[in-house]
Amino acid sequence: MRLTKFGHSCVRLETDQGVIVIDPGVYSDPAALGGVDAVFVTHLHPDHCDAAELRALLAGRPETRIYGPASLAETLGELPFTVVSDGDAVPAAGTEVKVIGKDHAVVHPNIPRVTNSGYLIDGVFHPGDALTVPDQPVSVLLAPVAAPWSKLAEVVDFVRAVEAPTVFPIHDAILAEPGRALVDRVLGMLVGDTYRRIEDRDTVTL
Known part of the structure; x- marks a missing residue:
């Protein structure tokens, strides 16, 4: 898998x-959606779900399937999608997508929590906006490293708890270059050489 x-x-x-x-949002490159067979959205926030791009995708490629929590209807409106929840297993692209997790991390007590579904695909775990530790092995962890709902100490504890041999940072568009360098330095120091940056448009073969 690539x-x-x-x-x-x-x-x-x-x-x-x-x-x-997974998670084509408003900060993402729409080129990700070229020729896609299945789109999995962790939750309804626009940085994870760009409804306009998904509408355009389905207009040109109506056979593409979209999956996500039921609350995604608030963002997608009339667009068709399949509801998934914690514990589901969905066949897609010749493999299986396991749904793990229920809730978005707490941003602030005054902000209602939304449903958040993480996805485990052939050992690759995308947690969305949560620090859910799967109860099964993870070979590649996509770790959200910067968000209004997190602090770096929590990210370090999450990475250590998952114990994946490879960790790539995600959820980092809100960081300027000095901030990304700082996050990389601290995570590299505290979790070791399992952590390494993957730049936009970089491809790794797993």
């Missing part, structure tokens, strides 16, 4: 039988 990052929290996974994209 993994390519397309900005912020958006990743594209290509197997020999198809293409899966």
Whole structure:
């Protein structure tokens, strides 16, 4: 399987039988959606779900399936999608997508929490906006490293708890270059050489 990052929290996974994209949001490169077979959205926030791009995608490629929590209807409106929730397993692109997690991390007590579905695909775990630790092995962790709802100490504890041999940062479009360098330095120091940056449009073969 090949993994390519397309900005912020958006990743594209290509197997020999198809293409899966997770979290194509407004900070992401729409090129991620070219030829996609299945789109999995973790939650309804626009940095993870760009409704306009998904509308354009379905207009030109109506066979593409979109999956996400039920609350996604608030963002997608009339666009068709399949509701998934914690514990589901969905066949896509010749593999299986396991749904893990229920809630978005707390931003502030005054801001209502929304549903958040993480996705585990052939050992690659995308948690969305949550620090959910799967109860099964993870070979590649996509770690959200910067958000209004998190602090770096929590990210370090999350990475250590998951114990994945490879960790790539996501959810980093809100950081300027000095901030990304600082995050990389601290995570590299505290979690070791399992952590390494993958730049936008970089592809790794897993």
